[in-house]
Amino acid sequence: MGKRILLLGAPGAGKGTQSKQLAEKYDIEHVTTGDALRANKDMETEYGTPRSFMEKGELVPDAVVNEIVRAALEDADGYVLDGYPRNLSQAEYLTEITDLDAVLYLKVAESELVERLTGRRVCSECGTNFHVKFNQPEEEGVCDECGSELAQRDDDTEETVRERLSVFEENTAPVIEHYRDEGVLVEIDGEQTPDEVFDDIAATIES
Ligand code: ADP
Ligand code: ADP
Numbered sequence: 001m002g003k004r005i006l007l008l009g010a011p012g013a014g015k016g017t018q019s020k021q022l023a024e025k026y027d028i029e030h031v032t033t034g035d036a037l038r039a040n041k042d043m044e045t046e047y048g049t050p051r052s053f054m055e056k057g058e059l060v061p062d063a064v065v066n067e068i069v070r071a072a073l074e075d076a077d078g079y080v081l082d083g084y085p086r087n088l089s090q091a092e093y094l095t096e097i098t099d100l101d102a103v104l105y106l107k108v109a110e111s112e113l114v115e116r117l118t119g120r121r122v123c124s125e126c127g128t129n130f131h132v133k134f135n136q137p138e139e140e141g142v143c144d145e146c147g148s149e150l151a152q153r154d155d156d157t158e159e160t161v162r163e164r165l166s167v168f169e170e171n172t173a174p175v176i177e178h179y180r181d182e183g184v185l186v187e188i189d190g191e192q193t194p195d196e197v198f199d200d201i202a203a204t205i206e207s
């Protein structure tokens, strides 16, 4: 059975960057509600489209994301879960549907998060993350992995970033405290270089 890893952290903490590498190293699925929702932005649900919530930086309703995660975990032999749970009710649902082998929290200061998110650039084809300062592609605006064009996410503007960080404080910080109270949370210093962060995560998973 593959490892079941939960990666928690604020928007911009480096969850996507680390998850991609973890999925490769441990041969597990990268399950990310953010990517799944972006691929289905205009899907009609009884609550409206995911887009209507995402462009404001608000959470998409639990029923929609819970179902995405349930279906993805059912099919996975080991996974790194990124972007979920984002509130206590999602955390409760997750406990009902799976066990976890590791719960990691990537800790990064708020001022650093704003700079990371507003400078983030994402490949429009393969989804690889870059940063205009911290993780520059070899050629400006072009993906190193596949040569496609890089774009800024609609919700990576300063105003929406501030809203997302406040949604994180209100809804997701209690999730982190919940796992801390259970004694299973391992905190990782997310302000190191990506390689250093990865080494700390791998050491935790293997210990
Ligand atoms: P980031 O990587 O910056 O944290 P994500 O790609 O994970 O952002 O999420 C982008 C948006 O998708 C969120 O602002 C929210 O609107 C929606 N979203 C993603 N995951 C969830 C979730 N678990 N619950 C509710 N909404 C979510
Ligand atoms: P999340 O999925 O948690 O929102 P990302 O992995 O997309 O975070 O990272 C957000 C931005 O910060 C991206 O532009 C990424 O290239 C950059 N980044 C990721 N990890 C680091 C790091 N350790 N140091 C500096 N910048 C980073």
Ligand code: ZN
Pocket: 123, 124, 125, 126, 127, 128, 143, 144, 145, 146, 147, 148
């Ligand atoms: Zn690409």
